[in-house]
Amino acid sequence: MHLYKHPFWNNSAENRGGIEDAPQLEYDEHDIHLIADREVEDDDPLEYDISASGIGDTSKNQGIIKGHITSDGIIDDDFESELGGRETTEFHDTEDPDYNLLRKIADYGIIELCGEDKFGRKTIVCSACRLPHEDIIKHSEFKTVDKFYNCLLKTFDQYVDMDYVIIYFHHGLRSYNRPSYGWLLNAYFHLDRKYKKNLKALYIVHPTKWIKFLWPFLRSIISAKFSSKLIYINRLGQLMEYVHMDNIKIPPEVKAIDPIMPIEIPPAEVKPTMKFHVSLQFILDHEPGETIPMIVRQTIDYIKSVGLNEPGIFRRTTLVSLIKQVQEKYNRGEPVVFQQYGDVHLAACILKTFLRDLTEPLMTYRLYPELLGLSALKRHNQINVIRDLIIEKLPTENYHIL
Numbered sequence: 001m002h003l004y005k006h007p008f009w010n011n012s013a014e015n016r017g018g019i020e021d022a023p024q025l026e027y028d029e030h031d032i033h034l035i036a037d038r039e040v041e042d043d044d045p046l047e048y049d050i051s052a053s054g055i056g057d058t059s060k061n062q063g064i065i066k067g068h069i070t071s072d073g074i075i076d077d078d079f080e081s082e083l084g085g086r087e088t089t090e091f092h093d094t095e096d097p098d099y100n101l102l103r104k105i106a107d108y109g110i111i112e113l114c115g116e117d118k119f120g121r122k123t124i125v126c127s128a129c130r131l132p133h134e135d136i137i138k139h140s141e142f143k144t145v146d147k148f149y150n151c152l153l154k155t156f157d158q159y160v161d162m163d164y165v166i167i168y169f170h171h172g173l174r175s176y177n178r179p180s181y182g183w184l185l186n187a188y189f190h191l192d193r194k195y196k197k198n199l200k201a202l203y204i205v206h207p208t209k210w211i212k213f214l215w216p217f218l219r220s221i222i223s224a225k226f227s228s229k230l231i232y233i234n235r236l237g238q239l240m241e242y243v244h245m246d247n248i249k250i251p252p253e254v255k256a257i258d259p260i261m262p263i264e265i266p267p268a269e270v271k272p273t274m275k276f277h278v279s280l281q282f283i284l285d286h287e288p289g290e291t292i293p294m295i296v297r298q299t300i301d302y303i304k305s306v307g308l309n310e311p312g313i314f315r316r317t318t319l320v321s322l323i324k325q326v327q328e329k330y331n332r333g334e335p336v337v338f339q340q341y342g343d344v345h346l347a348a349c350i351l352k353t354f355l356r357d358l359t360e361p362l363m364t365y366r367l368y369p370e371l372l373g374l375s376a377l378k379r380h381n382q383i384n385v386i387r388d389l390i391i392e393k394l395p396t397e398n399y400h401i402l
Contacts (some may be wrong), residue, residue: 115247123333129172273333
């Protein structure tokens, strides 16, 4: 394979097709280390007490739910495992006094991390139907129901340092497998602030009349900001507005009572100014003379100018209403000036949403099988294949964006 076969690897301005800044890609095998190969050290034992004022203090638990947490609280997804190259790493902190209990909690499958929602926020699924009978808990290693729920709550610690949403499937909660109201209130009042601050939405799926009746009374003792994050979902199809359904692990018991029926949405008129939910080719066809979509240039320029040192860039999110507002402005062809919003995370969210909503991924469906095949190759062969995919096989328009 010759690197200079692709026109953009030639230094002549003529062969760059008018691109002002030609991508300069370098491949150095010596310095390439896959994140999944790193080991996270954790010497701090976990401490947890439901009666203490610091419930929810974040610990560096590993592997309770899929994904690891780096030192700054970022989920370090194991993409090699996702592609079939390695098994998911189990919980490693064997010195933790609750190590076996936490593994037992994970075996129940009550709490699962299911990727990101449509706004780039980590999505945690909680399934009430998988909560065990209190008699089973009392005759298990947990001994008491409160101990079980304390350990269950502890599994959230590794995810609350970033913006997240919870999808709670209420079906299957019974008097014999639910926590007491006293425990719930005590847990809420002792939760660390980041639990409440970083929770962006709580979707209660299939709420009962009792929940809807009780909630107005609870709002008097729960903060208004927290209560505003509650969203009732009466049918599974309604979740499609907020999350990617293919990512969500819905218990069979829930599917049995409510087969997923897509909510019919009238097809929107595709205007020439649209930037979301259309193809990259469509956008470039309606932006004459552009090799990179305007929305990509504007977001990246703003991030480069004010956000390179911003903590949590591309990890934290912003108000969903604000994201939708900017999306609508772009789709209507109205000018967007990010300086007016003063939020670099908004620009990052818009860029992520734009790439996520393309009708075909940037790396294209045609190359998807070859990307999956990377996990079966050795490191040096992976680099050669990636170089070939980007330089030789990726469409020119997609290559420009990379």
